[in-house]
Amino acid sequence: MSFDVLSFGDNIGGFPDKLSVCNNVSESFNGAAIDGFYRDESLQQQLQYPLGLLNDYGGGFKRLHTEKRVKEADDVTVFESGVDERLSTEDVMRVAGELFIRSSYQGVEGLSVLDCDFNLSCSGLSDEERRDVELALLLLAAAEKVGYREYDRASRLLKQCEFMSSKTGNQVQRVVYYFSEALREKIERETGRVSSKPVLNFDESMMRPNLTMLACHGELPFPQIIQFAGIQAIVENVAKAKRIHIIDLSIKSGVQWTVLMQALVSRHECPIELLKVTAVATDGKWLIESTGKRLLSFARSLGLPFAFKIVMVSDMLDLKEDLFELDAKETVAVYAVMIFRSMLVMPNRLENIMRVIRRINPCLMVVSEVEANHNSPIFVNRFIETLFFCSAYFDCLATCMKWNHENRDIIESMYFGEGIRNTVATEGEERKSRNVKFDVWKAFFVRYGMEEAELSMSSLYQAYLVLKSFACGSFCTLDMNGKCLLVGWKGTPMHSMSHVCQNMTRSISFFIYKADFVTHFRADAIYICDFLSSNVGTWDNNPDSRELSVISAKIFEPKSMPKTGKPSHPDETMVNLSPALVTCSLKLPFIHVTQFAGLRAIFGNFASSKRVHFIDMAIRSGAYCIGMSSGSSFSK
Numbered sequence: 073m074s075f076d077v078l079s080f081g082d083n084i085g086g087f088p089d090k091l092s093v094c095n096n097v098s099e100s101f102n103g104a105a106i107d108g109f110y111r112d113e114s115l116q117q118q119l120q121y122p123l124g125l126l127n128d129y130g131g132g133f134k135r136l137h138t139e140k141r142v143k144e145a146d147d148v149t150v151f152e153s154g155v156d157e158r159l160s161t162e163d164v165m166r167v168a169g170e171l172f173i174r175s176s177y178q179g180v181e182g183l184s185v186l187d188c189d190f191n192l193s194c195s196g197l198s199d200e201e202r203r204d205v206e207l208a209l210l211l212l213a214a215a216e217k218v219g220y221r222e223y224d225r226a227s228r229l230l231k232q233c234e235f236m237s238s239k240t241g242n243q244v245q246r247v248v249y250y251f252s253e254a255l256r257e258k259i260e261r262e263t264g265r266v267s268s269k270p271v272l273n274f275d276e277s278m279m280r281p282n283l284t285m286l287a288c289h290g291e292l293p294f295p296q297i298i299q300f301a302g303i304q305a306i307v308e309n310v311a312k313a314k315r316i317h318i319i320d321l322s323i324k325s326g327v328q329w330t331v332l333m334q335a336l337v338s339r340h341e342c343p344i345e346l347l348k349v350t351a352v353a354t355d356g357k358w359l360i361e362s363t364g365k366r367l368l369s370f371a372r373s374l375g376l377p378f379a380f381k382i383v384m385v386s387d388m389l390d391l392k393e394d395l396f397e398l399d400a401k402e403t404v405a406v407y408a409v410m411i412f413r414s415m416l417v418m419p420n421r422l423e424n425i426m427r428v429i430r431r432i433n434p435c436l437m438v439v440s441e442v443e444a445n446h447n448s449p450i451f452v453n454r455f456i457e458t459l460f461f462c463s464a465y466f467d468c469l470a471t472c473m474k475w476n477h478e479n480r481d482i483i484e485s486m487y488f489g490e491g492i493r494n495t496v497a498t499e500g501e502e503r504k505s506r507n508v509k510f511d512v513w514k515a516f517f518v519r520y521g522m523e524e525a526e527l528s529m530s531s532l533y534q535a536y537l538v539l540k541s542f543a544c545g546s547f548c549t550l551d552m553n554g555k556c557l558l559v560g561w562k563g564t565p566m567h568s569m570s571h572v573c574q575n576m577t578r579s580i581s582f583f584i585y586k587a588d589f590v591t592h593f594r595a596d597a598i599y600i601c602d603f604l605s606s607n608v609g610t611w612d613n614n615p616d617s618r619e620l621s622v623i624s625a626k627i628f629e630p631k632s633m634p635k636t637g638k639p640s641h642p643d644e645t646m647v648n649l650s651p652a653l654v655t656c657s658l659k660l661p662f663i664h665v666t667q668f669a670g671l672r673a674i675f676g677n678f679a680s681s682k683r684v685h686f687i688d689m690a691i692r693s694g695a696y697c698i699g700m701s702s703g704s705s706f707s708k
Contacts, residue, residue, distance in 0.1 A: 168208030204244040219452040254496035287479040313403035322411035388421035406437035443565040510568035
C-alpha cells in the first residue's frame with residue numbers, strides 16, 4: 073500500500089520501488105561494489121550492450137501521476153492528440169530511451185534522420201518536446217560511443233549536444249548541457265588531454281550560511297521533510313531523558329538543531345537539564361565554531377541549557393570513543409545525514425566510524441541518504457542511473473524554484489553540475505560522488521549490530537505536514553520501503569530516511585563467536601555481561617539466551633577477578649570443557665564452519681606427510697584435535 077500524500081490515513085505500508093534497475097544495489101558491503109571497487113570485468117563484457125540499462129527505464133513508457141493517456145500502436149508508444157500537458161524532464165528521457173532501443177541512426181554526422189519509430193512515437197508531442205527528445209537521443213548516442221571508447225565519434229555527437237543545449241534553457245537543455253560537459257571531460261581524461269580537476273568540497277560549502285543554501289532549504293521540500301521526520305524520531309527516543317547528547321557527523325549549518333531546541337523547550341513533563349551537540353569533522357573548524365555560536369545564541373534566547381563541542385580529527389581513522397565527552401547520565405543519539413555516501417571510497421574510515429558508534433551505543437542513529445545507485449563500475453550504467461535521477465531533480469528545481477532563477481542556476485551549476493562531472497568523468501578514488509540505495513546501507517548496519525527501527529506515525533505525520541506546506545507538495549511522494557521512508561518526486565525516489573538502533577541480541581552473539589578478539593573489546597564485553605546479568609530475568613523462556621548469559625558470565629566471572637580488579641583472560645576460562653562452552657560449540661554454527669574448513673585446509677596441504685607439527689597460537693580446549701586424529705594417516 074502506498075502512502076497517499078493527498079489523504080493521510082492510518083495504514084502505511086511498503087511500496088515496491090518503481091525503478092528496479094540495477095543488480096549492483098543488492099550487493100552487500102562485503103562486496104567490492106560498496107567499497108567502490110568492483111570485480112574485474114572484461115571490456116568485451118562491459119561493451120556487449122552499453123545502454124542495455126535503458127530497457128528498465130524506457131520499456132512500457134507511461135506518464136506518471138498525470139491524466140495524460142498513452143496507447144500502443146504496433147508496439148510503439150503514441151501520445152493521444154488534444155492533450156497539452158508538457159512532458160516532465162524524466163519523461164522526455166524515458167521516451168528518448170525507448171526510442172534509442174528501438175531505433176537506429178542512419179549515419180553519424182547528421183543524426184537527425186531517425187527511422188519511422190521517431191515520427192510515429194512523437195506524433196502527439198509539441199515541437200519543443202520533439203526537439204527535447206531528439207536532444208536526449210543525441211546525448212544517449214554520445215554516451216554509448218564513450219562506452220565503446222569511440223571518442224572521435226562521441227566528440228562529434230557532443231558538438232551537436234552543446235549547440236542545442238544551454239545551462240539557462242529549459243530543463244532538458246540544462247540536463248544535457250551538464251552531462252555533455254561531463255562526457256567531454258571524460259574523453260579528455262581518457263585521451264590524456266587532462267589529468268584531473270579540483271573537486272568542490274560540498275560539506276564545507278554547505279556550512280557557509282548563504283542565500284543559496286537558505287533558498288534551497290526553504291523552497292525544496294526534501295530537506296525539511298527529512299529534517300522534521302528525523303528530529304521527531306529523536307524527540308520520541310529521548311522523551312524521558314534530562315541530559316541529551318547529540319553526535320552530528322555532518323553538522324553543516326546546524327539549522328536542524330533549532331527545531332530540536334524548540335521541541336525540548338515545550339516539554340514540561342520532563343524538563344531538560346542539558347542539551348549537548350557534538351560536531352564531528354576533519355576540516356573547516358572555524359566554520360563549525362561559527363555554527364556553534366549561532367546555536368548557542370539561539371539556545372540562550374529560548375532559555376535552554378546548551379553546550380556545543382567539536383571533535384576535530386585529521387583523519388576519520390583517528391576517531392575514537394574517548395574523544396567524546398560522554399556522561400553516564402546522558403542519552404546519546406547520532407545524526408548522520410548525507411555523510412556515509414562520501415566515505416564509500418574510503419571503506420576503512422567508514423568501518424571505523426561504525427565501530428566507534430557501536431561502542432558509544434546510542435539510543436538511535438538517524439540516517440538519510442540519496443536513494444539512488446550511482447556506484448556502478450560500468451560507466452554507461454552509472455551514466456544512465458545518474459541521468460534519470462538528475463532529470464527528476466532538475467524538474468523539481470524548475471517547479472519549486474521557478475521564481476528564484478538566480479539561486480536555481482547556482483544550485484544546478486555548483487552542486488549538481490559538479491556532482492554530475494565527478495560521477496560521470498572520474499574513476500577510482502577520485503570519484504567522490506557515490507550513492508547506493510538504503511537497502512545496501514541497511515545490510516551494512518546489521519554487520520555492526522544495528523538494525524532498522526520502525527518510524528512512528530508521528531514521524532510520518534511530520535513528514536506529511538511539511539510536504540503539504542509546500543506549493544509543489546502535490547508532486548512529492550512519500551512511500552515506505554519496509555521501515556524506511558522514501559521521499560520522491562512524481563514517484564521517483566530521491567531521498568531515504570530511517571533510524572537504526574543497536575540490536576543487543578545480535579551484539580551478544582557477535583561477542584560470543586568473536587571471543588578471540590575480546591582483549592581488544594574488553595569494554596564491550598564487560599558492558600554485555602552487565603546487560604545480561606540485569607536482563608536475564610526477562611529471558612527466562614529463552615533457553616539459548618540463558619546459555620549465552622552463562623557463557624558470557626563465565627568468560628568474565630566476577631569470582632575470578634584478581635586483586636587488580638581486572639577480569640581474567642578469556643583463554644584461561646575457555647581451556648576447560650565446561651557445559652556452557654560445550655553448549656556454545658553445539659549451538660553456534662560459526663565454530664563448526666571455521667573449524668572444519670580450517671581442518672580441511674590442513675589435510676589438503678599435508679596429504680602425503682607422515683609426521684606433522686601443528687603450532688596452535690590459542691589452544692584452549694583443543695577439541696578440534698580429535699577431528700584431526702580421527703581418520704588421518706599421520707604416524708605422529
